[in-house]
Amino acid sequence: MKYLYIQTFGCQMNFHDSDQMAALLERSGYRITDDLAASDLVIINTCSVREKAEQKAHSFMGRLGKLKRERRVIIGIAGCLAQQWGKEFLARIPHLDFVLGTHNIHRLPEIVEEIEKSGTRVAETSFHEKVKSLEIYTPSRNGHVTSCVTIMQGCNNFCSFCIVPHLRGREESRPSGHIVDEIRRLAASGIREVMLLGQNVNSYGNTLAGSPGFPELLAMINDIEGVERIRFTTSHPKDLSEDLMKCFGSLEKLCEHIHLPVQSGSDRVLTRMNRRYTSEEYLEKVRTLRAYCPGISISSDIIVGFPGEEEEDFQKTIDLMEKVIFDTSFSFKYSARPGIVAQEFEGRVDEKTKSRRLSLLQAVQERHTLQVNRSLVGGIVDVLVESVSRNDAFEITGRSRSHKIVNFSGDSSSIGRIVPVRITAAFAHSLRGERESGREVTQC
Ligand code: SAH
Ligand code: SF4
Ligand code: F3S
Numbered sequence: 001m002k003y004l005y006i007q008t009f010g011c012q013m014n015f016h017d018s019d020q021m022a023a024l025l026e027r028s029g030y031r032i033t034d035d036l037a038a039s040d041l042v043i044i045n046t047c048s049v050r051e052k053a054e055q056k057a058h059s060f061m062g063r064l065g066k067l068k069r070e071r072r073v074i075i076g077i078a079g080c081l082a083q084q085w086g087k088e089f090l091a092r093i094p095h096l097d098f099v100l101g102t103h104n105i106h107r108l109p110e111i112v113e114e115i116e117k118s119g120t121r122v123a124e125t126s127f128h129e130k131v132k133s134l135e136i137y138t139p140s141r142n143g144h145v146t147s148c149v150t151i152m153q154g155c156n157n158f159c160s161f162c163i164v165p166h167l168r169g170r171e172e173s174r175p176s177g178h179i180v181d182e183i184r185r186l187a188a189s190g191i192r193e194v195m196l197l198g199q200n201v202n203s204y205g206n207t208l209a210g211s212p213g214f215p216e217l218l219a220m221i222n223d224i225e226g227v228e229r230i231r232f233t234t235s236h237p238k239d240l241s242e243d244l245m246k247c248f249g250s251l252e253k254l255c256e257h258i259h260l261p262v263q264s265g266s267d268r269v270l271t272r273m274n275r276r277y278t279s280e281e282y283l284e285k286v287r288t289l290r291a292y293c294p295g296i297s298i299s300s301d302i303i304v305g306f307p308g309e310e311e312e313d314f315q316k317t318i319d320l321m322e323k324v325i326f327d328t329s330f331s332f333k334y335s336a337r338p339g340i341v342a343q344e345f346e347g348r349v350d351e352k353t354k355s356r357r358l359s360l361l362q363a364v365q366e367r368h369t370l371q372v373n374r375s376l377v378g379g380i381v382d383v384l385v386e387s388v389s390r391n392d393a394f395e396i397t398g399r400s401r402s403h404k405i406v407n408f409s410g411d412s413s414s415i416g417r418i419v420p421v422r423i424t425a426a427f428a429h430s431l432r433g434e435r436e437s438g439r440e441v442t443q444c
Contacts, residue, residue: 004030005039009056010047012233013197014079016148018045020136021078021108028109036067041074041112043100046081048163050335057081061093068095074115076100078108080167084338087123101125102168105133127169134174137182140191145386145416146229147191151179151217152198157236159263160274160341161303161334164199171200173208176217180224187226192416193255193384194221196232202239215243222251228418229384229401233259238276240285248293256293257327257403260285261301265320266313269306272345279320286324297327297372297402304361305334305354308347314357318364325368327402331361366428373404373426380436381406383421385414405430 004025008018021043022032033039044060047053057077064075077089078100085092089099097115100108104124111122131153140147152173155165183194196217198204205211212220221230230253235244237260247254260282264270267278289296302317321329333354336343381400388411389395396410398419407430408421421433 002030002040003033003035003038004041004043005033005036006043006045007060008045008079009053010045010049010079012148012195013150013153013199014045014047016138016150016197017079017102017105017133018043019138019141019148020105020133021045023138024105024109024136025112028113039073041076042067043076043078046077046079048080048084048167048337050332051337052335054081061096065095074098074112076112078105080163083125083167084163086125090121090123097121099123099125101127103128103131103133106136129172131169131172134172135178137185140186140189143387143415145191145384146193146195147186148195148197149179149182149186150174150198151196151201151232152204155199156203157200158274158341160272160345161263161306161337163337163340166339168199171203171207173205173211175208176205176212176220179217180220183221183224183227187224190416192227192418193229193231194227196221196230198232199234200236200239201232202235202241202244213241213243215241215247218244218247218251218254222253228253230254231257231403235260237262237282237285242288245285245289245292248289248296255401255403256295257297257299257401258289259299259301262317262320262324263301263303264306264309264313265317266309267316269309269313272308272342273303273306274341279316283320283323295402297404298324299403300324300326300329302329302331302361303334304331304357305349307334307342307345307349309334309349309357314361318361321361321364321368325372326365327372327404328369329365331358331365333358369428370426373428373431376404376423376431377426378423380420380422381431381433382418383408383433384418385410385416387415388412400431406433407431408433408435410435 006018008015044057046057067073074097076098082099083101098111154169154171156171158165204214262282265279383398383406385396385398396414397407400406406421420436422436423431423433425432
């Protein structure tokens with residue numbers, strides 16, 4: 001038996017890519033291990049979106065040099081950093097055996113086989129018009145009740161701060177029939193919830209002649225027997241159509257949560273970011289979403305310290321947050337990345353200012369998250385039970401339809417079931433509750 005260890009950094013798409021790599025290599029006799037010391041093959045699946053992500057990958061890579069000196073092990077780097085640096089990595093890192101770009105996951109088994117046989121070092125980072133990995137079936141992981149399904153790959157938006165389109169290539173939608181078939185298979189294997197993945201799912205179908213659009217795709221998935229819940233990520237606000245917003249009120253399996261990154265509340269900054277919406281247009285979409293689906297949970301991504309961001313621009317972001325009240329948000333200091341348009345912009349914001357703005361913003365978000373979570377206390381929510389707590393066999397955890405973590409008493413027999421839970425306490429990152437029987441669900 002050969003053992004594979006995968007270390008993943010980055011977004012959900014990257015984690016899904018790791019699952020695909022594991023699925024492919026399992027077919028060639030590898031088994032996943034979480035013991036690095038026991039591995040025969042180590043893959044670092046990397047992210048390049050911010051400098052911090054790059055540093056984490058490098059520091060992990062540094063540790064592997066020792067492993068390679070001690071015994072025979074194949075070491076590969078995949079993902080966005082691999083795409084960015086290509087064969088330069090082979091020159092820079094002597095203990096590295098292969099570099100695998102974002103469009104070449106399907107080639108992983110043959111590359112590993114070649115290295116096993118001949119010890120050649122390989123770098124494969126070519127871009128393809130059709131990305132074959134879109135069609136790699138990834139069986140549900142043992143004991144998991146939710147699964148990710150890629151519906152499109154790449155991005156055509158070129159936000160000026162973002163390196164993703166440079167490393168993932170142009171937008172490509174996967175045929176709807178293939179998506180539906182994969183979800184049917186997953187449902188038959190016990191999956192109850194699917195998370196549809198794409199850099200901008202709202203433009204699903206645009207690059208595929210005769211394809212249904214995203215709302216129609218959601219309706220098709222809503223009809224699949226066995227699937228109880230549908231989620232998706234990510235949505236670009238400029239492409240969020242009224243038809244899609246309506247789905248939240250009309251498709252019973254579509255969960256009441258949307259991740260809708262705003263990035264900034266200042267129109268001046270939004271223009272320089274090339275986001276192609278104004279703060280007022282964003283707020284209007286939030287109002288429409290809430291009209292179709294009262295109580296919908298809205299989360300966001302926000303960047304502070306974008307080049308040229310003045311104090312007054314930052315204040316506009318806080319003002320927007322006060323108007324929307326996001327359920328949660330992920331906030332980042334602007335990070336300079338090679339090749340992005342914003343690199344040419346004037347008005348670099350110093351680290352100290354970025355840090356101050358980030359902590360102010362995160363304090364506002366924490367207040368809002370608590371406010372939203374506390375408003376749920378006393379109500380009953382549907383929870384899809386995902387697992388038993390690591391520390392207590394009689395404590396279970398799952399998510400509400402609005403994507404909030406809910407902990408309550410129970411045991412492993414509830415995993416995969418949807419149970420009504422009365423919320424008794426609210427915290428910044430989770431809710432606590434008690435199981436209710438025979439009661440109507442009152443909140444999402
Ligand atoms: N496709 C997704 C997100 C991709 S990257 C979308 O459009 O929403 C995830 C988040 O990282 C972005 O939403 C943005 O907030 C952040 N990000 C991207 N590039 C960044 C940079 N150079 N510095 C800081 N944050 C960045
Ligand atoms: Fe990056 Fe913008 Fe594309 Fe998202 S939509 S991946 S932020 S370029
Ligand atoms: Fe994802 Fe990071 Fe690449 S966010 S698409 S792994 S740069």
